[in-house]
Amino acid sequence: xxxxxxxxxxxxxxxxxxxxxxxxxxxxxxxxxxxxxxxxxxxxxxxxxxxxxxxxxxxxxxxxxxxxxxxxxxxxxxxxxxxxxxxxxxxxxxxxxxxxxxxxxxxxxxxxxx
Amino acid sequence: xxxxxxxxxxxxxxxxxxxxxxxxxxxxxxxxxxxxxxxxxxxxxxxxxxxxxxxxxxxxxxxxxxxxxxxxxxxxxxxxxxxxxxxxxxxxxxxxxxxxxxxxxxxxxxxxxxx
Numbered sequence: 246x247x248x249x250x251x252x253x254x255x256x257x258x259x260x261x262x263x264x265x266x267x268x269x270x271x272x273x274x275x276x277x278x279x280x281x282x283x284x285x286x287x288x289x290x291x292x293x294x295x296x297x298x299x300x301x302x303x304x305x306x307x308x309x310x311x312x313x314x315x316x317x318x319x320x321x322x323x324x325x326x327x328x329x330x331x332x333x334x335x336x337x338x339x340x341x342x343x344x345x346x347x348x349x350x351x352x353x354x355x356x357x358x359x
Numbered sequence: 360x361x362x363x364x365x366x367x368x369x370x371x372x373x374x375x376x377x378x379x380x381x382x383x384x385x386x387x388x389x390x391x392x393x394x395x396x397x398x399x400x401x402x403x404x405x406x407x408x409x410x411x412x413x414x415x416x417x418x419x420x421x422x423x424x425x426x427x428x429x430x431x432x433x434x435x436x437x438x439x440x441x442x443x444x445x446x447x448x449x450x451x452x453x454x455x456x457x458x459x460x461x462x463x464x465x466x467x468x469x470x471x472x473x474x
Binding site: 277279287288289290291294296297335339340345346347348349350351352 | 361363390392394401402404407415417449451453456457459460461462463464465466467468
């Protein structure tokens, strides 16, 4: 069975500060990992994905994530937070099974303080 | 804009009723996924179709059913609605199964309120 755990349902950072959103995965096979962002009243938008190529993955809007197998982690970072980054962020794990089902974490709400 | 469309945007109905949610995938995508998002349950996978066939089932209640039509649009039918069914229902689409998995593109969602 595959699952992800997002530590911290709410994270607040000051504008210009480092953003760090945590995601740990559990998987019996090599995982494929994704980060999605959801802005208020909108659907989910793909930020970045790890598919076993480079362990450091760069995404849109200045976000990146590093796959660390030894720590079973895939934390999302951004060097300098912007007000427009305020949103809900979801980590997801998938497999190469029958339907490529995605298993989403419970989400982390990011607040950016001016 | 992800290219995935969902109708209606909002739906208000009474307990015991039946509703149908519609989804059109991105052009070229053959897989459609349905998710339910609620405050207490988070984002729950319901069901997936690939090229008209059911491919995977998640936490979908027996009162719910779905299908994918030859033109690849999909409908999610919710019947005998209960207050607890109030949620955001998302549709997502992808090219199809693959190794590595293709990303899923999400629609804007349908907000269902059961009164």
